[in-house]
Amino acid sequence: MSTSGEENNERKTVTIRGLSTDIYDRVSRLAKETGATVGEVVNDALKRYIATLENISRTIDNMIRSGDVVMISGVSSLTVTKVDLESLDKPVVFKDMDELIFTDDVTNELIKSKVAKIVNVNTVYVPKSVSTLLIASKSELVKKIVPRQ
Template sequence: MSQESPDENRPKTIRGIDPDLYDRALALSRQTGKTVGQVINDALSNLLNALDSTADKVQEVGRAFVEGVQEGRGELTVISNVEEIEVTREELASLGRQVVFRSVKRLVLGEDVDRETFEKYVNSIVQVEELVVRNKSLPKLTVLQRCRFVKRITN
């Protein structure tokens, strides 16, 4: 059982509620057997969750746009649509710029890819089914900061 504080049960007044919206909430509460407060709480919760989700998607689109611009200017190299690839420290350094790994089924970061190399040369890892981090001294949380839509990370 949860203990409610005395303030939780006090009525809350919200000014400026549209009368038509209130009437619709009242009708819905009668249909569902819920209180008007429960209906309003559900509606606000759903709205706020949708807005949070939308903000995340907008941020993701913004990131992809910036990556596209950087790629167009030659600041990034994109490696994409590959079944499996293993990269070494030397291979990353030989490019001389950051890399985006996108749509790779299995990406293996070699044992010699240390934290410094990873942070300097790997911009992002997107839509990878399995990411293998062979260097145990490369923290997974450091790697995860550059990952989006990665299904599995292993050693």
């Protein structure tokens, strides 16, 4: 085993339970198109995914350590108002939630100044007046951004 953080090139056969057949078919197609094996494509995808998660974690950890942000995490569903955001001394990171709901009184300017990051949230609901691209620019691993009517 390597102690310097180098990749271990040892290979073994593994079974992945719960893998979507659609995902497997797409990976298989991609492997054929690129001349790689399914294992090579999956290994590359997992390496990139892990690196992305590690970078996000490092960035947030650095922000927290430096005292630059407030962290709100692990709440299943959270509704955030203009007053909530204005009451914060520092920008906020919203992390690990099923849904994050910004009320109609939240503005683009408040999002710009008070929301540092939105990480690992299934669905973010925003007022129609708030830019979904602005929300996307502050998001990592967010599945859906939904403008409310």
